[in-house]
Amino acid sequence: MKAQVTLENVAKCYTKGTMEIRALDGVSIDVKRGEFVSIMGASGSGKSTLLHLIGALDRSTAGEIYLEGKALSSLSDDALSDIRRERIGFIFQQFNLLPTLTSFENAALPTLLAGRARREDRERVREMLAAVGMGDRLDHKPEELSGGQMQRVAIARALSMQPAIILADEPTGNLDSKMGEETLAILKECQESYGQTIIMVTHDAKAAAYGDRIITLKDGKVVEELEAI
């Protein structure tokens, strides 16, 4: 079967003054449709950078990334933003919620932007918020929420579009262990019931253990890859 996400020898360099930082250094990974891949690694190992590149939020310095067969380097910025909107659900480490919108509005934003505001779309947003335990905080603004609650709104927002690919950066980082477990069970459910592909970055081994495959990064390189099933 053809991979849904392929990274071929991907590198990413940042220049900071005269210093060059190799955040990613020749990473090659294949992710199959419907697979749940965990990416582990110490802080600074390149996990977030990797997720940003896969999510077409940033371009690689070298190598190529294929998303559903399309080579990202050959696409225009507009084409990349279409892919982001239509194919990918992001759960960011810093939540990226809009401060002036309520939980419900934040979670409903992707569906609104995609021109999908029918009753059933709104219903699904509400269901997602309830599933992550935010059903009673629909009208709260981000500043009225704890870190863990913002994280859950961000998760509901990512899942409300039922994207083909879910990219999650430390989705349990701000949650206590019980809530973290419930969140991971929801992600697992997305994979098993809807066949969504999940790539999750985490330094938490208990979270990583939900993956079918666990990849470990160190200094921007893949140092280990193990099948968990």
Next chain:
Amino acid sequence: MSVRYGILGLLAREPQHGYELKNSFEEAAGGFWNINYGQIYITLDSLVKEGLVEGKVKAGGEGRGHNRKVFSITPDGLDELKRWLKAPVDKVRPLRDEVFVKLAFMDPSNPEMIHDLLDEQRRLYLIKMAELTRRKQRLRKSRAKDKLIADLLMDAGLFHAEADLRWLEHCKAKIDSAQRSRMNVAVRNDG
């Protein structure tokens, strides 16, 4: 020690044959603990001697010796079980894991070998954690009654494995930095 109280606990639920206790015990321990028939019968014998358990031959029962007996808990046994259940456990997990012992006997001037062991150990812990997580998922979806305790036992396995894993990472980081500073000293002495 806990085989003893495990058996008392099981017999407090219902009388059982010795050979049934193996399965009941392993099930109650969430599949984490395998014991053999020998351990069960030795423990049963001493529990009977102490008057905490009694074994009765059932009329028309099959088998020979131990196998014909149905064991049940005595009132003294119930008291002993209650006393044990109420007392908190005062020792933390002993550091007698084989990994610790191996580490103690590794040659510190050969960090490669230590790293290889730690990496291999990390793989194993991760795979175990993934297996446990899958079992938790199956349990979550199953219609089994009383899922909570089994789930909590698997959580205990996960938390322990996580702690061991974090300790391994910590070892690797410390050994790395010790090695780096040794190399720096060597470079300075050369220069």
